Amino acid sequence: MIINLNSDTVTVPTADMLTCMMQAKVGDDVLGDDPTVALLQDKVATLFGMESALFCPSGTMTNQIAIKTHTQPLDEMICDHTSHVYQYETAGFAFHSGISVALIEGEYGKITAEQIADKIRPEFDWHPQSTLVVLENTCNKGGGSFYTLDEIEPIRQLCLSKQLKLHLDGARIFNALVETGESPLAVGKYFDSISLCLSKGLGAPIGSLLMGDEKFIKQARRYRKVMGGGMRQSGYLAAAGIYALDHHVERLKIDNDRAKQIGQLLSQCRYVESVNPVQTNIIIFHLQSGLMADEMIERLKTHGILASALGPQTIRFVFHLDISEAMMHKLKSTMVEIAKQY
Secondary structure, three states, rough: OOEEEEOOOHOOOOOHHHHHHHHHOOHHHHHHHHHHHHHHHHHHHHHHOOEEEEEEEOOHHHHHHHHHHHHHOOEEEEEEEEOHEEEOOOHHHHHHHEEEEEEOOEEOEEEEHHHHHOOOOOOOOOEEEEEEEEEEEOOOOOOOOOHHHHHHHHHHHHHHHHHEEEEEEEEOOHHHHHHHHHHHHHHHHHOOOOEEOOOOOOOOOOOOOEOOOOOHHHHHHHHHHHOOOOOOHHHHHHHHHHHHHHHHOOOHHHHHHHHHHHHHHHOOOOOEEEOOOOOOOOEEEEEOOOOOOHHHHHHHHHEEOOOOOOOEEEEEEEEOOOOHHHHHHHHHHHHHHHHEEE
């Protein structure tokens, strides 16, 4: 039994999802002729109260298209220093858009309106122009932490007053919404654009969507093409996304709850120094002095448990729909057994 906690991107389509994909009606989406892609885009845009949406191969692409569409060369975006757009997208903001970045040290990946205000540049010729704020919900390197609407509200008001665009990297937004009980429609009204990933907790094999108003998405579609993201009969993939939205959203609470269970267990293990607050499906924990993450990961692997290191003494677990009750039982017993060796 292999228990893959490396990421929630490792899921494979369920049998019912595969059936849905095989039955999809398709066309050439570069020509705008794929009916299933159109259905998915309309579905997501309506869900979040946005005018339009664009289906892309990855969340990195949707984020980078959003940055490109919102900015001009010599502009600057503001984000947390652990943000996916800064840490894991190969400095695409510089490569694609020719902009700089102002980094904030938030709390578990979350930043505040006051911190953002401190980073807004005066309009001098020798400064980049502050143009865009990017939030991540949930925050990957923050251990799955999330913003509530009450926390987003002052950030939105600041952006409006300072003429800044506000983009949400909402790769795992539904993991947050099943915790807060807030609606996608309520989230959508705060942002100029939103990126939503289908291939993480929702369990689709490929795909992310970018949402915004019609003018924004029209330009985004051109950038998708020049970045190589125009796909042909992509309705087969879109069908998986539709199935995921219809059947896999509410069950994300299971993943979140399982992460909390294991987080509580880890906090009692002698080889663990501390565990970041577990709010959704991600656990980040830190090992005691003298213990190294790569050695612990190798030990876990001998028990069939796969995990990833976020630092020399930091390990991440991510829970998803391919983790069964039997796997949970084995994971718990393994954590306890390892603890006995320290």
